[in-house]
Amino acid sequence: MSPMPAAKTRYKMQHLEQRTGVNRETIRFYIHEGLLPEPERTSRNMAWYSERHVELVKLIRQLQEREFLPLRAIKALIHDTDDYEFTPRQKEVFALISERLGTGLASPETSAPLKKTRDRLGYSQAEMDELCRLGVIQAEGGALSALDVEILTQWAKLRRSVLSAERGVTSEDLGIVMSAVDYLFSREVRFFVQKLSDLADKEAELILTEVIPGVNRLFALMHERKVRSFASQFGRSEKASAE
Structure with a gap:
C-alpha cells in the first residue's frame, strides 16, 4: 500500500x-x-x-x-521569477557578480559622508529622505556609496536645468526612471534563468566586463534613438505644413 x-x-x-x-x-x-x-x-x-x-x-x-532593493523592484523580481529555480551554477555566477560589484554597503574606501554630499550638491534633508524612500539612493550609517554619489550628482545637474523645482519637478518624478529600471531588471533576470544556465568561468567574467556595460550602453543608445525619432516627426510635420 x-x-x-x-x-x-x-x-x-x-x-x-x-x-x-x-x-x-x-x-x-x-x-x-x-x-x-x-x-x-x-x-x-x-x-x-x-x-x-x-x-x-x-x-x-x-x-x-542585504541587497537594499526597494519593494517595487522586489515585487517585479518575485512575480517574474516565481516559476523558476536558479541552478547551482547560476547561484555561483550571482555570487561572483556580488563579490566583484560589491554588496552596496558604503565602505571607507568608496563612501562619502551623506551630510557633506547633501550640502555640496544643494539637497535638503527632506529631499534626501525622499530619495531614500523611493529607493533611488541607499544611505547606510550616514554614508553614501560612490554609485549613490554619482546618482545624486546627475540628478542635481538635471534639477539645475529645465527639470527644476520651479517647474514642479520633484524626486517623485524619478519614479519614471525607477519603473523603467525595475522592468528591465526583471526581464534580465528572466533571460538569465532561461538562457544562461551553464556559464563557464570565462563566460561568467564576461557578464561583468562585457554584458552589463554593454546592456547599459544599448539602453542609452536606444533611448536616444527614441527621442530623435519622436522629435524628427514634429520637424517633418512642420516643414510639410510650411510648404
Whole structure:
C-alpha cells in the first residue's frame, strides 16, 4: 500500500511571525502590496499560511536588508521569477557578480559622508529622505556609496536645468526612471534563468566586463534613438505644413 501523502504544513499568523521574525502588520502590508499571496481562509476570522509564505517573507527581508532593493523592484523580481529555480551554477555566477560589484554597503574606501554630499550638491534633508524612500539612493550609517554619489550628482545637474523645482519637478518624478529600471531588471533576470544556465568561468567574467556595460550602453543608445525619432516627426510635420 502506498504511503499517505504528507499533509501540507499550515501556519496561523502568530506562527508565521515566529518562523520569519516579521510582525503581522508588515506581513499584511506585503499581502496588500501584492508581494505575498492571500492566505487560505477557512472562516471569516481564520486564515492559514503556507510554507511558501514563509519562504517569500524571508526572501523579501533578505532582498531589503542585504541587497537594499526597494519593494517595487522586489515585487517585479518575485512575480517574474516565481516559476523558476536558479541552478547551482547560476547561484555561483550571482555570487561572483556580488563579490566583484560589491554588496552596496558604503565602505571607507568608496563612501562619502551623506551630510557633506547633501550640502555640496544643494539637497535638503527632506529631499534626501525622499530619495531614500523611493529607493533611488541607499544611505547606510550616514554614508553614501560612490554609485549613490554619482546618482545624486546627475540628478542635481538635471534639477539645475529645465527639470527644476520651479517647474514642479520633484524626486517623485524619478519614479519614471525607477519603473523603467525595475522592468528591465526583471526581464534580465528572466533571460538569465532561461538562457544562461551553464556559464563557464570565462563566460561568467564576461557578464561583468562585457554584458552589463554593454546592456547599459544599448539602453542609452536606444533611448536616444527614441527621442530623435519622436522629435524628427514634429520637424517633418512642420516643414510639410510650411510648404
